[in-house]
Amino acid sequence: MSRLLLVTGDPEYDARFRKAVEGRLPGEIQTVFSTSLPATPDELLGRSVGELPTVIVLGPGVDLHVALRLGGIFDIQRPEVSLILVVPADMSLAVAALRAGFRDVLDQDADADEMLGTLSRVLDTAASRRRTLPQGGSFGAGPHEVVAPHRDDSRVIVVTSPKGGVGKTTVATNLAVGLGALAPMNTVIVDLDVQFGDVAAALRLAPEHSLTDAVTGPAVDDALVLKTFLTVHPASIYALCTPANPAEGDLVGAAQITHLIDQLSSQFQYVVIDTAPGMGEHALAALEAATDVIFVTGMDVPGVRGLRKEMDLLGEMALVPENVSVLVNAADRNTGLSVRDIEATIRTTVDHMVPRSRMAAYATNRGVPLILHAPRDKAARQLKSLVDTFSPNHPTAKRGMHRKAMV
Ligand SMILES: Nc1ncnc2c1ncn2[C@@H]1O[C@H](COP(=O)(O)OP(=O)(O)OP(=O)(O)O)[C@@H](O)[C@H]1O
Ligand SMILES: [Mg+2]
Structure with missing residues (x-):
């Protein structure tokens, strides 16, 4: 089951995010209310409980420069976790985030449908990527191995x-x-x-x-x-x-x-x-x-x-x-x-x-x-x-x- 982790200092954004996603995407949502980002992926992951998140959204309030650096490290150390950066309407910041290794960006003022569209796209690609990563390999996949779902009750x-x-x-x-x-x-x-x-x-x-x-x-x-x-x-x-x-x-x-x-x-x-x-x-x-x-x-x-x-x-x-x-x-x-x-x-x-x-x-x-x-x-x-x-x-x-x- 996929998990979404939102990191933000803004309770209002948390409420909007949940309203957009809850019941419309499978999986659980967890929020870490914080504006200070740690230096490493493992430190950030240590702040969430339960299984490894599939997608982490770095929301309003976090330091964007620290976020860009952390996104780059995630891409190398934890490629099975997809990161999305919430950005103000600023094209150059969006390009920088994608270059750093974020899988997508979300406009800070995106409405519920845009949030849903971006998140479902990133979740789908994440599932595809996890399937092709080496099993139990250097990514410490452990309990989060993903097998492509194949249903026969369709x-x-x-x-x-x-x-x-x-x-x-x-x-x-x-x-x-x-x-x-x-x-x-x-x-x-x-x-x-x-x-x-x-x-x-x-x-x-x-x-x-x-x-x-x-x-x-x-x-x-x-x-x-x-x-x-x-x-x-x-x-x-x-x-x-x-x-x-x-x-x-x-x-x-x-x-x-x-x-x-x-x-x-x-x-x-x-x-x-x-x-x-x-x-x-x-x-x-x-x-x-x-x-x-x-x-x-x-x-x-x-x-x-x-x-x-x-x-x-x-x-x-x-x-x-x-x-x-x-x-x-x-x-x-x-x-x-x-x-x-x-x-x-x-x-x-x-x-x-x-x-x-x-x-x-x-x-x-x-x-x-x-x-x-x-x-x-x-x-x-x-x-x-x-x-x-x-x-x-x-x-x-x-x-x-x-x-x-x-x-
Ligand atoms: N129950 C209904 N009452 C009144 N108008 C209807 C009803 N159902 C459909 N229409 C209208 O009839 C028109 C044709 O409907 P629709 O496009 O669904 O048909 P279609 O079978 O898909 O057509 P096509 O074969 O060209 O693809 C549309 O303008 C639609 O709004
Ligand atoms: Mg028709």
């Missing part, structure tokens, strides 16, 4: 529909942020609408890296390197967005997607995948690796018929994941179609009805998922109950039922 949830514009991205982004509350920093949303993906817009993110970085280069061989290419969203989730250039996205092949999902599912409890309309190679690769699929349709005859065809085809190709649910979105009484009509056409039950809501479009345009923007909205409440079905305690009563109906 849920890979694909959101798909035969038709465009029915609400896949709305469902996927709301599901992901909802799961972020159940499993903070343990949920990732992947945009596999490689050409025209809009997860970044729906979550108001400006990603530094995209899908292309994640499926090429060093990320391919190391799931922890891959994690550094993800973008952190304030709802305690990660996102992997599509490249800004649609042509670039098209160069990503199905085998790369299969490998990517394998890597992500070894690291995250929930992998939510948004797809382009229809059954392109990326969606099929995702479905092959999925544990769950959510079929989304609107309340219109062509959409519902299209869904039936998609279900039939996937059944023939044996690409139906273990758990299947059907979500009717933008449901409206005045369409002339009833739930019974839809169920009769698709020959299986409808699991979720998300009503049409004016707030949905507003939330999309604001880049804030509906369940965060207007949690009491009627559509938000249905999306929240979709999230709850993925809670580890929820009985998966419908498992297998749809499959039987579909094949």
Whole structure:
């Protein structure tokens, strides 16, 4: 379990730091209230209790010159501990800190989301670094050896529909942020609408890296390197967005997607995948690796018929994941179609009805998922109950039922 150690003389900063991090990052936080820094890493580590910290943040109040020197010594003597320096807005100081061996710097006035983003990035890189350090070697690793976590209880949830514009991205982004509350920093949303993906817009993110970085280069061989290419969203989730250039996205092949999902599912409890309309190679690769699929349709005859065809085809190709649910979105009484009509056409039950809501479009345009923007909205409440079905305690009563109906 990772540990964060904050060294500062400023109780107000301590309170802000804890508010930003507690419950959103795994592990324990300890604060050493002091402005005087010792000369050596071991002296500083001696002031904390318990296991070796993963990350030490030297906060406001410490002497910055002493901090820079100590950062350099840590880098040589204790490379398994990552240091972050909190600095006033001063570029030259930030550069000096990075040169000295600090892993990152935090602006003194950084808000909670910036703090969370920096800390999670440094924690991920620290985990990767510790894995490659010699075991029990000159670093005195002792009880803090880190083994790369590999989970097998992960849920890979694909959101798909035969038709465009029915609400896949709305469902996927709301599901992901909802799961972020159940499993903070343990949920990732992947945009596999490689050409025209809009997860970044729906979550108001400006990603530094995209899908292309994640499926090429060093990320391919190391799931922890891959994690550094993800973008952190304030709802305690990660996102992997599509490249800004649609042509670039098209160069990503199905085998790369299969490998990517394998890597992500070894690291995250929930992998939510948004797809382009229809059954392109990326969606099929995702479905092959999925544990769950959510079929989304609107309340219109062509959409519902299209869904039936998609279900039939996937059944023939044996690409139906273990758990299947059907979500009717933008449901409206005045369409002339009833739930019974839809169920009769698709020959299986409808699991979720998300009503049409004016707030949905507003939330999309604001880049804030509906369940965060207007949690009491009627559509938000249905999306929240979709999230709850993925809670580890929820009985998966419908498992297998749809499959039987579909094949
Ligand atoms: N329940 C709803 N009520 C009203 N509007 C909705 C609802 N769900 C989604 N919308 C709106 O419908 C539009 C399309 O939704 P969204 O982008 O989620 O669909 P999509 O299936 O991902 O589309 P595409 O196939 O183009 O990727 C958005 O403007 C969204 O805000
Ligand atoms: Mg979409």
